[in-house]
Amino acid sequence: MTEIESHQPAYTNGNSSSTNGDHYKNADSGYGSQNSLPDFPRENDPTKEKSSNGNSKDAVFDEDDDIPWGQRVKKEKLKEPKPEPMDEDDDLLLKSSSEKKRDSSSSKKPKIEDDDDDDVPFIQTMAKDKAKKEKEDDDVPFVQIISKAKKETETEKKDKEKKKRKREESDNEEEYKPEKKKDKKSKSKGEESDSEDKKPKKQVKKEVKKENTTSVKRKKKEEEQEEVWEWWKDEPKSDNTIKWKTLQHKGPIFAPPYEPLPSHVKFFYDGKPMELTPACEEVAGFYARMIDHEYVTKEAFNNNFWRDWRKVMSVEEREKIIDLKKCNFAQIDAFYKEQSEKRKAMTKEEKEKIKIEKEAEAKLYGFAFIDGHKQKIGNFRIEPPGLFRGRGGHPKMGNLKRRVEPEDVIINCSKDSEVPEPPKGHKWKEVRYDNKVTWLCSWSENVLGLNKYIMLNPSSKIKGEKDYAKFETARKLKSRINNIRKVYRADWKNKEMRLRQRAVALYFIDKLALRAGNEKDTEEAADTVGCCSLRCEHIKLHEQLEGKDYVVEFDFLGKDSIRYYNKVPVEKPVFKNLKLFMENKAGADDLFDRLDTSTLNQHLSSLMDGLTVKVFRTYNASITLQEQLDELTNPKENTHQKLLSYNRANRQVAILCNHQRAVPKTHEKSMENLENKIKDKKKELKQAKTDLEKAREAEKEKVKKRVDRLKDQYKRLKINHTDKDENKQIALGTSKLNYLDPRISVAWCKKHEVPIEKVFNKTQREKFRWALDMADEEYVF
């Protein structure tokens, strides 16, 4: 019999379902982040000892540090709430003033060098003690930093040289120009409008200009290779339903065919080896490869797998294999593990060979030509078959995701382009010429029946333009937000329930950056919610909690079944309305029963062109970054310290958006290691200081340098430690990539003379090329 062991999951968050109470366990292991806009003092995470002693706002509770949050609440004296009719105007006036507070409170935020921890966001307080010690050694010379910077630029140089060599090698093979010519040819055929012609002309002009300069050759080569389409310098186009004029590409790369297992690798049924047909064996292999994963401990996963596996079995197999528990996949599992070990152990040459092959493939299939411009494709490989890995309590987890054949694939390209060839002996499902969409290929996935697409990379014009537009909409919201807030505040006392619900929901969306919360099919997806789909069971109302009035306690599973847990003081009319909405309802009833996302979005678009729920998330994320950067950055500090501030600002956004990440198992150990290093460094530094005192005059200078160097190293370690610790369960990447107007970061870098590479990696720089080019240090979101 196979061991279907109950392995410890590698990651612990996200997989709890709301029905079994698992997520409360998760909460105790540190997942409740307290998030709201920064103007709300962030409460300490009850689950972390470290965090509970830093924030003086919560000083009342210091004595209770070890008491679970829930119990603290009981300890609190419950003041009798004054039942006031919510419709009264003075009631609302009261809120307006607190709203004002919200707008100005941000200026109260402390600088990080400030010793006073009042108001420090909870995560920052975690490293408070250490940060304080750090302050002793405030004046550290720049020597080390400079030398490190040098090192980095040197490696970067090397890197560039390597790349250049590569480029030069490949330069002869493929030229971009012919494609351009082709494009022009097709244009001269008369299909294209002349307005479209403007863009390529501009580009050409630029190239010609360069040719007249001295170092023509190299520059030209580089330019051609990288081909930056500076679309943001072009006139904005009038019709954005047309996504392209010409589109040409090579189609997708399919998953390699299944390679049957070598004969010595056996599947065992009921203790006896059993030969499987290739189709059956392949699916068995999918399962075998997941044997270590938490998935195989889940009933739904096993059931779904079992059902689908049986479908691909031959009649004989189906007759014989009747119990999953009697299946032993151990040898198959071992075989695939061995394979991956082998891959790791390959020589440099072998690895290099594979790399080159992949690059060649990417060169051919990884680019499309849009309106004559070469553009990177995002995902040119079709998803391989496997078992569906739905997250949270997804009802379809473990279902077989079948292999996609060319016969499933629709190709989209322009009529006059070379239509990609299907693999030999195959046909495309369809070739269409739809320039109202941006995808190059599509197919329908069998588990949920949804369409999948091959689309362009974020660095492409098509994606970039949209991204740019997104941030422009968010900026427009900035100029309208006061008015919009006024509108929804007024609606809190609207006669119509539906409008009141809308107004309260909008308040949450604005204040907490919640997602919209579309309705979901419970048969097809995990039970997760957003704002509009919140149910009564997801919030608790506290007239008083932790010294604050009218606190709403949120606890629900959001996107990807990530838990959202937050206690938020709200304004009184909101609180009263919530009470009203929940009257005579059961836990599973919708909180906003008269509201859905389309109604809400319709309303929003009537308030401002292009406004949807999502825009609030973008707006709040970006404005938070900007405010936090202004507050946290100290121009006197060195680059490292500034970067810590940047990360902290970024982190505030990630907290707001509830972007969590699983804490790696190795985290504690890794922190311990760092702490040891810090201790060692401190000793070393102490020694050096003593040496300095004893040193003779001639040697003083030398020893002084050593002390300085050590000081710097010590400090850097500390910063590293702080940053890491604060970051342990917060993921910064998502917000950086999707919510933060990149121009804010670019401007900050310019203003504070921080190299942009420290903030955006290569991919991010490519995606945000438009922002790098556009923003100066004056840029204001």
Add this chain to the structure above:
DNA sequence: ACTAAGACTTGACCTCAATGAC
């Protein structure tokens, strides 16, 4: 008006290679 499908963005997870520590 309502639902379903389609298109596109957002998001966590995962792999792998580079790097650093020893």
Add this chain to the structure above:
DNA sequence: GTCATTGAGGTCAAGTCTTAGT
């Protein structure tokens, strides 16, 4: 050299929002 750690990049699921269909 080995091993652990990190970060980039890739993967693909899960959202949002729009559009099409009835």
